[in-house]
Amino acid sequence: MNYKKYAIVDLHLHLDGSLSAKSIIEVAKKENIKLPSFNEEELNRHLMVPDNCGSLNEYLERFSLPNLVLQTKEGLELCTLDLLERLKNDGLKYVEIRMAPQLSTAKGLTQEEVVETLIKTCKIAEKSGIFSNLILCMMRGKDNLKLNLETISIAKKFLGNGVVAMDLAGAEALFPNEMFDEEFKLINKLGIPLTIHAGEAAGASSVKSALKYGAVRIGHGIHSIEDDNVIKELAKRGVTLEVCPKSNLDTKTISKYEDLPLKEFIKKGVKISINTDDMTVSNTTLKQEYETLVKLGFSEENLREFALNSIKSSFASDKIKRYLLELIK
Ligand SMILES: [Zn+2]
Known part of the structure; x- marks a missing residue:
């Protein structure tokens, strides 16, 4: 089965979790940043989770290192171009890169400058044949309101011009959605499309x-399977789950691939898309994710459906959607 032809759209990919060791080393040398190693292979051991990673919280510890090189315009541009180049070479045609601008301000950049830099970089990469848009993440945390509100205002400013949606990322089990009530209300008021990490570390x-806060897609959503009413609601609203199999295995959301409840979701009418989450942390690519599903016994028809869901529920323009649909005909 030619599963590779379906691995062309990634809707759930974090910039900081998907940097190559090569690009991190390059920026670190230019900016005199200390790294545990300047050897790619050795550095990868610090970037990727071990097979015995215990939880989402342990998984999230892998992000402090890549964030060191995302603090200047040059670093952001170099790492993002490198990522888009790798994606293009791997056959991707469209990607929604998500990142939290508030995590890139340690050296004085404003959130707005971070986003402007990334939008420009995505435009540069477009010329080489890969389309991309940004999803701006707010962060879960105790005192993040001010920074999150700033992210919202920037998302509004660039909405439709490189930014397509917002997300809430971070330690889901420690900081539940309800703590971000004010942010979600504002996002809805401003009409910004929303996807939220949910049902990953926390339950249905x-x-x-x-869903109550208006998410039109759900990051992961695996634990929805525990509540029939939630499943019905997902199906009724046509909400797509952004499923990331390898990441789910790493964060212990599932203990083995066979536990992914995708067949049940399909049976109950819930839309599934397949994504990578963090290519470097989870040492994966979109092709590998699709390959995993082939090994689990999913048919070509299933894979086509996943790819169709990715395209249709993407925040891309109609023109790009038509182009992508042509590719998997
Ligand atoms: Zn994620």
Whole structure:
């Protein structure tokens, strides 16, 4: 089966979790940043999670290192171009890169400058044949309101011009959706499309609240399977789950691939898309994710459906959607 032809759209990919060791080393040398190693192979051991990663919280610890090189315009541009180049070479045609601008301000950049730099970089890469848009993440945390509100205002400013949606990322089990009530209300008021990480570390109730807050896609959503009412609601609203199999395995959302409830979701009418989450942390690519599903016994028809869901539920323009649909005909 030619599963590779379906691995062309990634809707759930974090910039900081997907940097190559090569680009991190290059920026670190230019900016005199200390790294545990300047050897790609050795550095990868610090970037990728081990097979015995215990939880989402342990997984999230892998992000402090890549964020060191995302603090200047040059670093942001170099790492993002490198990422888009790798994606293009791997056959991707469209990607929604998500990142939290508030995590790139340690050296004085404003959130707005971070986003402007990334938009320009995505435009540069477009010329080489890969389309991309940004999803701006707010962060879960105790005192993030001010920074999150700033992210919202920037998302509004660039909406439709490189930014297509917002997300809430971070430690889901420690900081539940309800703590971000004010942010979600504002996002809805401003008409910014929303996807929320839910049902990953926390249970089906977090998906329920994400739906209440107007999420049109759900990051992961695996634990929705525990509540029939949540499943019905997902199906009724046509909400697509951004499923990331390898990441789910790494964060112990599932203990083995066979536990992914995708067949049940399909049976109950829930839309599934397949994504990578963090290519470097999870040492994966979109092709590998599709290959995993082939090994699990999913048919070509299933894979086509996943790819169709990715395209249709993407925040891309109609023109790009038509182009992508042509490719998997
Ligand atoms: Zn994610």
